[in-house]
Amino acid sequence: MEDLFRALPALLKQFDDDDNLRESVIFAAWRKIAGEGLREHAVPARLYKKHLFVAVENERWQKYLKELSGQMIFKINSALGQASVTFIEFKVDEETVNRERQKNRKDLIDEDKMREIALEQLTPKLRRAADAIKDDNLRYQFLLTAGSVLARKDLMKKRDKTED
Secondary structure, eight states: HHHHHHTHHHHHHHHHHHHHHHHHHHHHHHHHHHHHHHHEEEEEEETTEEEEEEEEESSHHHHHHHHHHHHHHHHHHHTTTTOOOEEEEEEEEEEHHHHHHHHHTTTTOOHHHHHHHHHHHHHHHHHHHHOOOOOEEEEEHHHHHHHHHHHHHHHHHHHHHOOO
8 A cells, every 4th residue: 555655656746737636636645644533523625726635524624624734735835745635624424524425435346346346447548658658566555546546436426416
């Protein structure tokens, strides 16, 4: 999983003009930086330019995370190898946090199935881009990351259509 996370900066640079992909990569970085415990109480909700909006469970979490925002920005940007986030705004939105908790519990699938889904999403352009990566393991991790992001994007589109 760590190798997969290390491939995110290359993915971000490769598809810099894709706002949806950028948001997905930054959300993934947030989740990695936040860790298991914090993810239960704070959920990335939206990215506007370099301004990250995070839904938090209550005012106590909002205050606590506001104090840590500088560190979080530094860690996200360091992980991504570029200044992708310049400000984090924490909004109390218990409904969004609870919805994300439920979704995470409902969407749990085993790793083998996730790999299969991710690899099915790969485009010829992504495969050609990956050919430039000499290290076999890193190339595979890059393809898994890219496929996972595309699968997530596709899933979000499907959910949006069913919610309409």
